[in-house]
Amino acid sequence: SQTIHQWPATLVQPVGSPLSLECTVEGTSNPNLYWYRQAAGRGLQLLFYSVGIGQISSEVPQNLSASRPQDRQFILSSKKLLLSDSGFYLCAWKTGGETQYFGPGTRLLVL
Amino acid sequence: AQSVTQLGSHVSVSEGALVLLRCNYSSSVPPYLFWYVQYPNQGLQLLLKYTSAATLVKGINGFEAEFKKSETSFHLTKPSAHMSDAAEYFCVASQGGSEKLVFGKGTKLTVNP
Numbered sequence: 001s002q003t004i005h006q007w008p009a010t011l012v013q014p015v016g017s018p019l020s021l022e023c024t025v026e027g028t029s030n031p032n033l034y035w036y037r038q039a040a041g042r043g044l045q046l047l048f049y050s051v052g053i054g055q056i057s058s059e060v061p062q063n064l065s066a067s068r069p070q071d072r073q074f075i076l077s078s079k080k081l082l083l084s085d086s087g088f089y090l091c092a093w094k095t096g097g098e099t100q101y102f103g104p105g106t107r108l109l110v111l
Numbered sequence: 112a113q114s115v116t117q118l119g120s121h122v123s124v125s126e127g128a129l130v131l132l133r134c135n136y137s138s139s140v141p142p143y144l145f146w147y148v149q150y151p152n153q154g155l156q157l158l159l160k161y162t163s164a165a166t167l168v169k170g171i172n173g174f175e176a177e178f179k180k181s182e183t184s185f186h187l188t189k190p191s192a193h194m195s196d197a198a199e200y201f202c203v204a205s206q207g208g209s210e211k212l213v214f215g216k217g218t219k220l221t222v223n224p
Contacts, residue, residue, distance in 0.1 A: 105152070
């Protein structure tokens with residue numbers, strides 16, 4: 001069966017520091033991968049998605065970037081965090097069909 | 112643009128009572144529809160999905176939803192609430208072939224003993 005992991009589970013970072021969040025999927029091949037942010041009172045916002053290695057689509061211009069170095073690995077990065085980057089980051093995957101399956105999330109607090 | 116409306120940001124029921132969470136979508140073409148549940152500090156878990164095969168969809172944990180095209184609705188129900196059902200519920204739409212999901216704002220369900 002397929003499983004999705006996100007690392008780390010929680011993170012507290014100072015403003016201006018770099019960021020790297022990792023998402024990995026097991027038990028499937030060539031998934032579409034997604035990064036979402038869930039900020040308090042603002043619902044879920046799609047940040048990036050990828051349909052293959054090295055292919056990244058950005059939905060919202062911002063302080064973040066994404067990379068997909070391997071088929072089942074999706075990384076969310078920032079060179080300098082802002083206070084507004086705080087939130088709950090969710091990774092999701094799908095293969096065929098329309099259903100996206102979500103990971104456990106990473107709670108990021110920027111101070 | 113497609114939108115999803117969840118009526119009621121907070122719903123409170125007694126344990127054992129009927130749970131009804133409302134969702135309406137706006138689209139001339141019926142989309143794929145989903146209900147997800149989110150427990151505190153966790154990711155979203157798929158409860159059920161409508162993909163045009165059947166209008167009454169049964170999901171996990173005793174939940175079901177009925178697709179009504181004439182009302183553009185996809186309300187979520189459970190006959191008898193359990194304390195463990197307390198969570199936030201999201202109604203989500205997807206237009207075939209699109210990578211983007213359209214999320215409702217969520218309904219937080221409280222179950223009182």
